[in-house]
């Protein structure tokens with residue numbers, strides 16, 4: 001009698017198991033430029049106010065508003081110019097009524113001045129200035145704290161830092177911020193049939209697309225990716241490659257060697273490790289999976305199936321959330337959107353089906369078309385898609401015109 005198929009682990013249970021094993025990486029202060037794209041691991045409170053002093057918004061003359069209240073073109077007010085203040089120069093700290101001080105944009109307004117008259121309203125005089133319009137109190141003065149007040153909550157923990165955040169942090173004088181670093185993800189391709197792109201191909205070999213696919217996906221997810229060369233289907237070669245790599249890995253991702261084949265060395269080598277789990281997950285493509293921790297530092301290891309589409313989809317569903325959890329980035333999983341299906345699709349019972357699709361949101365709604373067939377070797381179709389259509393495990397067909405869940409690939413979230 002044939003052995004019954006072991007039960008498939010539901011996708012959500014597998015994700016839960018993975019996330020329960022993965023911890024956020026310890027945070028530390030990083031220079032601002034290193035923090036781009038990283039999640040803040042502290043609340044940032046403004047250490048100073050911005051502007052930090054009253055300063056001029058125009059090139060012109062700092063004066064007392066009362067002195068120019070009656071100025072007009074027919075009857076200009078003439079004031080002696082007692083000095084000049086450029087941005088970064090604060091030699092003149094105070095001025096008296098009845099005088100004018102030349103002032104440049106951004107320069108500190110001297111005590112006593114209540115307004116700034118722009119050059120355009122004057123004769124631009126050097127020793128004395130003729131002002132032919134009145135200026136109200138506070139005009140063209142940017143007051144202290146106008147933008148940010150000392151003690152304001154600027155950014156909350158978990159914020160993913162973009163260029164505008166970094167600009168603000170620098171503007172308030174922060175040189176470093178506490179962030180969680182990028183995980184180092186080591187990608188190992190296994191398979192004696194694999195050859196490096198750029199080298200000759202025999203009649204029985206294929207190019208190693210997966211290590212590029214997975215390393216690029218890891219980098220796109222925010223990780224530092226190390227693509228290790230091809231490891232043949234030999235147990236000792238795999239074990240050696242793995243132990244060499246563990247020292248620089250926060251996560252190890254392997255491709256190939258996890259199904260039922262006679263040369264499935266990944267499974268064979270790692271099965272001896274207590275914490276590794278191997279089995280089938282209720283998902284297509286990407287059924288054969290393995291996950292656990294290995295080595296002294298309990299480094300998480302994902303053993304993804306070798307078929308390229310299976311490998312990629314497995315990365316999206318399982319490795320991406322793990323990378324994001326290490327980085328402290330929420331949500332962990334790529335969010336789904338809704339789109340109307342243009343052509344019907346069928347799906348096996350008991351498995352979440354992830355169909356390559358092309359989603360277009362520019363036509364007064366979102367429409368999604370399946371791309372190519374279901375085969376998990378079809379990398380051409382994978383490259384031609386921009387989303388994964390997700391069909392739930394208990395659904396066996398979806399008709400054209402129905403709404404489906406889609407994961408838009410490559411989008412930041």
Ligand SMILES: Nc1nc2c(c(=O)[nH]1)N[C@H]1C(S)=C(S)[C@@H](COP(=O)(O)OP(=O)(O)OC[C@H]3O[C@@H](n4cnc5c(N)ncnc54)[C@H](O)[C@@H]3O)O[C@H]1N2
Nearest residue numbers: 189191207208209210211256257258259260305306307310
């Ligand atoms: N008897 C069974 N056979 C298979 C089963 C099963 O349940 N019973 N599952 C199938 C499924 S589903 C998948 S997915 C694959 C997974 O296989 P492995 O993870 O063991 O991967 P390999 O056998 O090494 O390779 C599968 C396929 O992918 C190609 N490959 C592998 N590495 C790369 C790479 N780096 N770049 C490009 N292509 C790669 C490889 O040549 C094979 O064609 O198992 C099924 N079999």
Ligand code: MOO
Nearest residue numbers: 285286287310376
């Ligand atoms: O799990 Mo496999 O991915 O169906 O080819």
